[in-house]
Amino acid sequence: MDFMETRNCRLSEIDFTDRSFPFSFGEISQKLIESIKQVGLLQPPLLQAAATGYKIVCGRRRLEALRQSGVDDVVVNFFAVPAGQIKELFRRALWENLAQREFNPVETADIYNKALEIFSEEELRREIKPALKIPGRERFHKRYLAITGFSAELRELLAAGIIDLESVDLINGWNDSELGALIELIAETGLRRNKLREVINRLDDLARRDRVSPCEPLAAACASVRDSDGKIDINALRNQLKVKLYPHLTTAREKFAGKLEKLSLPADIRLESPPDFEGGEYRLSFSFSDRRQWQDSCDKLNSIVLDDIDEICSRS
C-alpha cells in the first residue's frame, strides 16, 4: 500500500458513527485512556477518506480514548484508496487487529457480516473464517449472522462475556419479548456464563417439549423461587427448572432418599444409587483407619435387615 501518508487531523473530522470497518465493539478500557493521557498515541490509527471527513479503518478504541481524554488533534495514517481496493484495506485492518488482540463475539460477528459483503465465498472459506476462528459448518454462519441482529443490550452482554456463544444458538430463535425476559433475569440475578447457559438450556428444552414460549416456564419458576424480599434465589431457580424438566427422575431421587433415610445408615457409611438410576449397580463406601473402625462399620452393615436392601434395590 504505497499510497499511505501520515498526516495530522482533528477528531471532529472523523465520522465515529461509520461502521464500514467494524473491528471494535464494547467498553474502552480505563487503562487505555490513562495510557493515552500519560504518553499519547504511540501508533497512528488508520483512516480512509469519506465523502466528508474520514472513516476509521483501524484504531477506533484509541481514537475513542483520545476523545474521552479531551484531545482533538491526532497524527493518523491516511489511505487514499481507489475504488475496488476496499478489500485490501479491510484485510490489512483485520490482520493488524488480530496481531494485537482477540476479538470478542460481537466484534467477530460484525467483522464476519461485513466480510460477507466484500469477500468471495472462496476467500471467506480460505482466509476470513479461519482468521476469525469461525468453523465451516452452517450453524456457525447462522450464529454470527444472528449476533449482528441482536439488540444493543444483548450485544453488550455477549461482548462482556456474560452470555456465551453456545447460548446464542439456543436464544437465536427467541422473539423480542422472550429475549427481554432473559435480559431482565440477568439484570435481576447476575446470572452469567455456565449457570446462565444451564438456565437457558433448560428453558429452551421446556419450551420445546411443551411447545410454549420460554417465558412461560421462566415466569412459573421465578414466581415459585422468590424469597420474602422478592429476590430470585438462583440455585432454587436452577433446581426448579430441573424438577420441571426431569419429573420422573426427581420422583425417583426423592423415593431413594426416603428409602435411605429409613435405612438409618451411620454418617460414615455412604450408599449411592446408580448414576441417574442407570444400570442397577449401587455403591457402598465407608472409610476406616484401623481394625476397630473396620469392625464397627462391618457390624453396622451386618445389622441391616436384608428386606430393607430389597426395598432399596426395588425398581417399582
Added chain:
Amino acid sequence: MKSVPDPDYRRSLFYPATVLVEEGAADYPLTRSILSRLKKAEVVSVKRPAGNDFSNLSRLYSPQTTLFLAPHRGRFLKACPGTAETYRCCLYQILHLGLGCNIGCSYCVLQGYLNNPFITQFVNLDDAFAELDTELGKPGVFYRIGTGEFTDSLFMDPLTDLAPRLIDYFGTCKNAILELKTKSVAISSLLDYPGEIGETVVSWSLNAPSVTAREEGFAASITERLQAAALCRERGYRIGLHFDPLLFFPGWEEGYRQTVAEIFKYLKGDDIIWISIGAFRFMPQVKDVLRDNHADCNITAGEFIRGLDGKQRYFSEIRRQLYRLLVTEIKKYAPEVFIYFCMEDKCLWQDTFGYAPADNAELGRWLDECCWRYAANG
C-alpha cells in the same frame, strides 16, 4: 406369482437430479445399470474425495438431489457398532453397501455420524460378494446380516435392483440370514423375484402413526408398510418388525396401541420372525445437529440422562413404561412372537420380560435360534 397392485411398489423414493461418479467407478456394471435408469440426471465425474472435498462438493451439488457412486475400499461386512457392553447387543453384522437415505427422519442419528453428505451407493459389488465368500466360509459360525443400518435397504431399490442380487446370494447360504430393513414400500423386485428366496427377512421399522406423520419425512405410512409386509409374507419372506426409536410424547400409549393393532390386521404372529424394540437414544453431540436440521422438532427435549455408554437415553422409568406397554400389547395378539431389546440394560429386560440375556453372545444365540426355528417351521 403375485401381481404388484400398487405403482408405489415400483417407485424409488429417490430420483437424483445429479449423479457424481467417482473416478474408477464408471466401469462397474452397477454404475452403468443405475445410470441407464436415470436418463435425465446430470452425470458428473469426480476425483476420489479427500479432506474438505465432500464439503466443497456439497456447495456445488445439493445432497438432497445428488447420488454419489463410488467403489468401497474398506471391509463390507462389519460388526454392528452397537454400544458398550453395559447394554445388551445382538451381535448383528452389517453388509455395508451404501450410506444415507433421503427419507428425512428427524431422529436419524446418521445426521451426526456421516461426514459424506451424499446418498452413496457402493458399486463394486463383486468385491462385496468375494468378501462374503471368504467370511461365510468359516465353519460353525452363523451370521445375521443386514443392509439397513447406514441406509434404508429398499428406498432406491428400483434404481439399484440390489435386493434380488442379495437374495440370490443369500438364498444358497446355509449359515447366514439376510435382513432387508426399510420404511419404504419399494418391494416390487422382492415380489417379482423368480427363484427360491431362502431365508431372507424383510423388516419394517414401525412407530406410532403420529410419529410417522410428524418425524419420518417421506416414509410410507404405517398401513402402507404393513400392507407391503403382508405381500412379502405371502411371497414367502420372513417378516421382521422394529419399533426403534420409541418416543415418549403426549398420547404415546394410544399411538403405540394403534400401531400394534394395525400390525395384526395384516400379519399373524407366526408371520413375524422377531420384533425389536429400542427407545430413542443419541450421542450428545447429535442433539445440536438434529435441532439444526429440524428446527421445529422437539424430540431431544425430553427427560434424557447420560447412559452408561455416554449416549443420551430416556430415564429408565420412562423406558420401562414404554417397553411394558408395547410388549403387553404385542403379546395380546401374538403371545409366542420373539421380542428383544436393541442396546438395552439387563434391568429393563428383567423388569419387562422377567428374564435377561446373560451377555451379548446369549442374545445373539436367541436370535440365531429364531432363524433356525423359523426355517424349520417354514
